[in-house]
Amino acid sequence: MAIREIRKDGDEILAKKSKEVEVIDDKIKQLAQDMLDTMYKSDGIGLAACQVGMLKRMIVYDISYIDEEGKKEGHVLINPKITSRSKDMVEVEEGCLSFPDVYKNVLRHEKITVEYTDLDGKKKKINAKDMEAIVLQHEIDHLDGIVFLDRYKEQN
Numbered sequence: 001m002a003i004r005e006i007r008k009d010g011d012e013i014l015a016k017k018s019k020e021v022e023v024i025d026d027k028i029k030q031l032a033q034d035m036l037d038t039m040y041k042s043d044g045i046g047l048a049a050c051q052v053g054m055l056k057r058m059i060v061y062d063i064s065y066i067d068e069e070g071k072k073e074g075h076v077l078i079n080p081k082i083t084s085r086s087k088d089m090v091e092v093e094e095g096c097l098s099f100p101d102v103y104k105n106v107l108r109h110e111k112i113t114v115e116y117t118d119l120d121g122k123k124k125k126i127n128a129k130d131m132e133a134i135v136l137q138h139e140i141d142h143l144d145g146i147v148f149l150d151r152y153k154e155q156n
């Protein structure tokens with residue numbers, strides 16, 4: 001178990017675009033585990049690799065964490081891509097581990113489809129809605145250097 005330092009507001013890495021993961025080697029697997037450990041330690045529900053200083057298109061999330069013992073439904077998505085978005089939008093108050101104590105209402109698509117590669121190199125697809133869809137949109141935005149405050153500003 002290794003906890004990595006979370007990059008905070010003002011760190012320019014948060015505005016950078018991450019690069020595709022080409023090979024899923026032991027370093028990538030270790031990074032995925034460290035990202036999960038770091039997310040759980042910080043009581044987060046999602047984390048992108050750039051938030052721990054790695055400009056790689058990788059995210060982790062776990063929306064089951066609220067359930068005390070069940071901290072183990074962590075998902076690791078490599079090179080995730082949103083391939084469809086509902087017209088319906090939802091507005092929810094979001095926060096981010098890189099912006100402690102900042103919460104803003106952001107509009108997101110209610111449903112999305114995400115295609116990605118898992119840690120075994122298999123191509124997978126998630127049809128997500130509600131909270132899962134919101135977390136995925138927030139984390140995938142990080143891979144393009146977009147944070148929730150950018151979305152808030154463009155919507156207000």
Ligand code: NI
Pocket residue numbers: 095096097098138139142
């Ligand atoms: Ni975030």
